[in-house]
Amino acid sequence: CSLALDEGEGTIVKDSSGNNSEGEVHGEATWTEGKSGKALSLKGAKSKNYIEIPDQESLQLTGKFTIEFWWKKVSGGVQIFFRKGESGNNYNYYAWLEKKIYFSVSDRDEKAYAVSVPSPGNGWHQLTFVYDGQELKIYIDKELAGSKKIGKITLFTDESPLYIGTHNPDYSHSLAGTLDEFRILDEALTLEKPKAEVTNIQVSDIIAHWHFDEGEGSVVKDSSGNNNHGKVSGTNWVRGKKGFALQFPGKGNYISIPNSPSLQIKGPFTIDFWLSIGTKDFCFSLNCKGNRFIS
Structure with a gap:
């Protein structure tokens, strides 16, 4: 529950x-x-x-x-x-x-x-x-x-x-x-x-928080209060670490979140999530401009 x-x-x-x-x-x-x-x-x-x-x-x-x-x-x-x-x-x-x-x-x-x-x-x-x-x-x-x-x-x-x-x-x-x-x-x-979990995060510090618990549809809602809702393309809804999750087949699948002032991060920050890796090769983009990737 x-x-x-x-x-x-x-x-x-x-x-x-x-x-x-x-x-x-x-x-x-x-x-x-x-x-x-x-x-x-x-x-x-x-x-x-x-x-x-x-x-x-x-x-x-x-x-x-x-x-x-x-x-x-x-x-x-x-x-x-x-x-x-x-x-x-x-x-x-x-x-x-x-x-x-x-x-x-x-x-x-x-x-x-x-x-x-x-x-x-x-x-x-x-x-x-x-x-x-x-x-x-x-x-x-x-x-x-x-x-x-x-x-x-x-x-x-x-x-x-x-x-x-x-x-x-x-x-x-x-x-x-x-x-x-x-x-x-x-x-x-x-x-x-x-x-082992993060314990010092204040509510005011959370920029975006996606539970991915919708289980259907093409919109993922942000529960942080900043309205950073995302649009899903090419993914599948599956069982997750807790509740539902999104499965990425590996080609042409992504979540698109419109620009907002809260997402323009200028200082120290943290991004965390649960990930089940289906392949040894993947990359995570911090910022598409200039091809800044972590792979």
Whole structure:
């Protein structure tokens, strides 16, 4: 499940993982600027704002997993991050804020296991919840905040929906703040793995960001807010590293992005992307004028 939350309008949020975990937005949630592109602004308390994703097999986690998202904290009251499962200890995975941040799973005997860590201050934070088959872990901003060894257990699963931002539709303690880039992985990220990612990029520094998650059509949208949308020629939509991706057959295929002031880079910069190389010979163009290539 991978929700970029970049729709910017409407009540449906699309899943780019390929598992069709499409969600519906309820309550008083509104669209706003996020950590990257758009995001959902949640009102908390009794607003009953949440995302509901119908049950499917890919959401019934039975082994190692990671759940992570960006959250802009605005208050410290009791709030629910996510929950999949019925009432009591009949749940697969569950995280909430109650002075501390709690992360819990339960087994088939309805025994609950939990770890808690101090809550960070207001502002943007990346929260990462991990079960690695032996321990429950909570990372805050890619730093391990706490862990608890619970051993290997048989996780409880059922056919209830996944709720993001609430316990259930009738619960009064909805999530407050801004939610962005929510995803669930069927692997356990380690302390080293999150640290390997770029951590010091500010939202204002991002010039263009293409998810390539459209899966169809000839336009790729830029989620940076700079409207550097691209037109695709000669490529094919395929499964990617995460969600969809573009396959380049090798002749006459490219993405064309119109000139804009934000793309005229004059100082230090970084360009990064995932690439599956189908041939040993390729080149990457920094600037076509003067044939400046890296090959």
